[in-house]
Amino acid sequence: MERKRRHDPERRARIIEAALSVIAEHGVAGCTHRRVAEAADVPLGSMTYHFDGIDSLLAEAFALLSGRIAEDYRATLRAAPDIAAAREAVVALICNGPWGGRGTMTQIFELYAWSTRHPDHAGLMSGWMAQSREALEAHFTPAQARALDAMIEGVMIHNLASAALIPPEEVRAIVRALTGG
């Protein structure tokens, strides 16, 4: 009988990471203890040891996802020195789109669906949006920030669905229209 990797401090984090990738591939519907365990290369027993149940694992996974994306968002905008650059940053956010491939977008949809059905975790969605709005308000008025934020979301979804991407030039024009430039 052989026991391996008893000491493995990254394990918990690796499980969460694995959960995200399982979600991307199989959705929340297919995110089972066993599948995640295999993806993370940990024994099944580790699942119930590290997490209180599948829902609590999902909650942590989604928290990681939203935190990560919000950070990306913030960083991109913070780097902009003036309004013109900020506008261009927004264009970049939209066009570089789902921050890491199609899978990320799937994860985001699953997050939306899941958090809508779990009022206890509604903060995942609203907090994230508050953060992105706040990041935008460093450069724009609150009303403009609201409009841009919604626009980013909407364009990304449409870009994902219809394969025919809205060209950057057009995105730029929209951003200009929304920010009175």
Added chain:
Amino acid sequence: MERKRRHDPERRARIIEAALSVIAEHGVAGCTHRRVAEAADVPLGSMTYHFDGIDSLLAEAFALLSGRIAEDYRATLRAAPDIAAAREAVVALICNGPWGGRGTMTQIFELYAWSTRHPDHAGLMSGWMAQSREALEAHFTPAQARALDAMIEGVMIHNLASAALIPPEEVRAIVRALTGG
């Protein structure tokens, strides 16, 4: 031994309807034959009799959902006699929002997530968006239609997440900005 309702021509449709409401409440993850059967008040056996499997039931349910929403969309826009009315129709679409309560939005997210993971049914999403874009193009230029379509999506999502709705006045301003009015 008692047998009931052998003759029940609406049964198939009722099952699909029930599937949608189960999805709203439990997500695709919790959409099981048994739960749907109970919701539709039909015996479990009817599930496999009327549908080839759970995925094929989901596909039909989502098709119904998207068709229904697209129709709503089209009808609202078709009723507008001129540009000004069309703009107002768009505002109405956004503000009256999820066409039938929070549950509808959950269903839509689940549809997005599901169809993204099922390439065979990607047409559900892209077809719907094509339809709504087409409806918009009766009144606006293609570029404006794309922008409005994305905007509608984005604002609705944000309205759902953050409880603090974007006021109609502001929506009206955005629509005006996007359509050069």
Added chain:
DNA sequence: GATGCTTACGTACAAACGTACGCTTCATGT
């Protein structure tokens, strides 16, 4: 190296799942 305490794992179990299939019921033609 023996002891005791913490950490982590293997495994077993009940519940819930999707699905197949034989049998009942009904409508129809005679």
Added chain:
DNA sequence: ACATGAAGCGTACGTTTGTACGTAAGCATC
């Protein structure tokens, strides 16, 4: 009234699921 075929249901089966729990490994202390 009866036969017959189609339609629809009840049930049972093999899998997969989440989770609990006894037990083994690691580690500090002596």
